[in-house]
Amino acid sequence: MRGAPEHLHDALSGDIIQQGYLARCLDKDAPCAGYAADPPMACAWRGVRLASHSPTLSLSDSEAFVSACAAPDEVFRQRASIALMDLSDRVFGRKVGALDQMTATAESRDLLYPSIDAVRTRVNSALAQEDKGERLPPFAPAGPGDADQPVAWSSCGPTVCLEGFTPAFGGGLISFRVSVKSQTASPSQTDALAAKLAAAALEAPSAAAALSAAAPTQITAGPVCWSKGRGPSGLSYAGAARAPCHPVAAQSGA
Structure with missing residues (x-):
């Protein structure tokens, strides 16, 4: 036993x-043998995770950090x-600000909820449902x-690419875009596949029909700004960012 x-x-x-695991064990309701509750360190370790640039971080990780540090x-x-500043530098070589600054950063509501890796997994599931043999590979580790x-x-x-942006500190998505290269399919079929894959990323199948039918390049639906378009060489793309829609493309990462 570890x-x-x-x-x-x-x-x-x-x-x-x-x-x-360490953060949960150090929390005030520490359930782990061998650990004494230390809530400040539980808060710090949750923040260290948010400095990791991991593709698996979601908005729920940011919310857990804010909740653990609300004292x-x-x-x-x-x-x-x-501890947060020291450990983030020691573990990941990343400088972060003081606690109040980082909790304010993590409380941002300008993000979509899933991790970028959850989006990749859902796109792969949608490709399987469409009887496509192609799968998106795991992300390479993020650079400093x-x-x-x-x-x-x-x-x-x-033929399929997923691109996205996540915050420098925290989980969730700033934006993502799925692009599909046209091969033998018609442009409308390629448009429809890109829309299906993007909609699957947020578990919103009805958005695929809206994206395929709509003339505008951006559509606001509740908390999501959906976007679509075509690029060079028969490329079709569809993606999303947090609503409201802005005149610039959602994939800008700004």
């Missing part, structure tokens, strides 16, 4: 699963802040990047 030292070693080595006590906030710049992701097969 003990506290092993979990800590792996967390310090950059394993975000172990960082999450008015100044001793709590100072300990958590110092600037501390305040979105993280860009790309996963491509022979």
